[in-house]
Amino acid sequence: MIMFCLLCDSEEKLYDGLCKSCFLKEFEALKIPEYTTFTVCSHCGATLKKNKWQQVGYFDDEIINDAIQKNIEVNPKLEDVDIYTEITNNRGTVYECIIHVNGNVINTEISKEYPIEVKVEKGVCPDCSKFHSGYYEAVIQLRADDRKLRDDEIKEADEFIANEIQRLCKTNKLAYVTERIVLKEGIDYQVGSYNAAHKIVVNLQKQFGGIITESRKIVGHDKSRSKDLYRSWVLLRLPSFNKNDFIEYEDKVIKIEKIGSHKFSGINLDTYTAESISWKEYDNIKKVAQIDDIKKTTITNITPNEIQVLDPDNYDTVDLKKFDVMDKLNIGAEIDVIKINNRLYLLMNEE
Numbered sequence: 001m002i003m004f005c006l007l008c009d010s011e012e013k014l015y016d017g018l019c020k021s022c023f024l025k026e027f028e029a030l031k032i033p034e035y036t037t038f039t040v041c042s043h044c045g046a047t048l049k050k051n052k053w054q055q056v057g058y059f060d061d062e063i064i065n066d067a068i069q070k071n072i073e074v075n076p077k078l079e080d081v082d083i084y085t086e087i088t089n090n091r092g093t094v095y096e097c098i099i100h101v102n103g104n105v106i107n108t109e110i111s112k113e114y115p116i117e118v119k120v121e122k123g124v125c126p127d128c129s130k131f132h133s134g135y136y137e138a139v140i141q142l143r144a145d146d147r148k149l150r151d152d153e154i155k156e157a158d159e160f161i162a163n164e165i166q167r168l169c170k171t172n173k174l175a176y177v178t179e180r181i182v183l184k185e186g187i188d189y190q191v192g193s194y195n196a197a198h199k200i201v202v203n204l205q206k207q208f209g210g211i212i213t214e215s216r217k218i219v220g221h222d223k224s225r226s227k228d229l230y231r232s233w234v235l236l237r238l239p240s241f242n243k244n245d246f247i248e249y250e251d252k253v254i255k256i257e258k259i260g261s262h263k264f265s266g267i268n269l270d271t272y273t274a275e276s277i278s279w280k281e282y283d284n285i286k287k288v289a290q291i292d293d294i295k296k297t298t299i300t301n302i303t304p305n306e307i308q309v310l311d312p313d314n315y316d317t318v319d320l321k322k323f324d325v326m327d328k329l330n331i332g333a334e335i336d337v338i339k340i341n342n343r344l345y346l347l348m349n350e351e
């Protein structure tokens with residue numbers, strides 16, 4: 001029985017009723033839709049890739065290629081398939097593309113081109129929707145112990161937190177401050193991400209010293225993940241004292257000289273030796289005087305073991321133990337003194 005090509009009547013070996021040349025001409029390497037889409041967050045430009053929002057390292061070509069690949073079907077008869085897409089034109093939210101397909105069918109190399117449109121759909125990623133709804137996981141509470149925050153501390157903390165947010169938001173979409181609230185007792189910063197809030201407070205403490213405490217409360221329930229939702233309060237209590245203030249600790253009087261992240265240090269005025277104290281001990285410390293309480297007086301006599309000065313309040317003479325650091329003092333010289341618990345201490349200002 002002689003068979004003829006259904007299209008051109010030529011008489012030869014047929015493939016699905018067609019001669020080889022007609023078969024190859026009619027062969028559809030791909031089944032493609034009229035257009036395909038991808039979704040972009042209209043706030044931050046994140047794109048949806050395989051049901052996950054991607055922020056970085058995902059560029060137009062790749063997004064479009066993925067959008068096309070997920071919507072085409074390759075003819076199963078085609079072997080050694082190689083597909084690549086080319087953007088030929090971009091009109092606003094529409095990309096015109098060509099899909100180039102190479103492959104092998106009935107032992108013949110073929111290459112075909114198919115036009116397709118890729119449309120951008122606007123969406124809102126979950127992080128942006130959290131931001132716009134005012135969602136926050138944590139509150140940074142900035143406070144000072146037994147005193148009000150000073151204006152310069154507030155200004156410095158505001159700048160510090162703004163810089164930290166700038167740095168952290170590059171990798172954490174929830175690193176934002178939804179609200180800064182001025183309260184009688186201090187400042188509250190509502191932060192989208194607990195991790196960001198925690199990091200910021202740890203760094204803030206390194207800068208300002210003080211004590212960090214945290215607490216959290218259940219504020220809801222995420223049914224889809226059957227997880228409780230928490231909000232955390234990360235409190236930084238700045239110390240009651242500043243540099244140059246006087247504190248009492250274990251019956252010692254100490255003039256604070258340095259406030260660090262792990263400890264603070266100063267001069268023990270009973271021995272004129274250096275003293276450093278861990279923040280863990282903070283609650284055992286009492287501020288007893290500050291720089292304004294320093295007074296000037298005159299040295300009236302020096303003996304090998306004692307220094308005599310006038311009490312600046314009543315001009316009584318007071319004999320104080322002489323330490324090596326006082327070797328250079330002279331009779332008649334002016335000197336700073338501080339009175340704590342009715343006792344005078346000489347202040348050596350060389351430090």
Ligand SMILES: [Zn+2]
Pocket residue numbers: 005006007008009010018019020021022023
């Ligand atoms: Zn034919």
Ligand SMILES: [Zn+2]
Pocket residue numbers: 041042043044045046124125126127128129
């Ligand atoms: Zn977004």
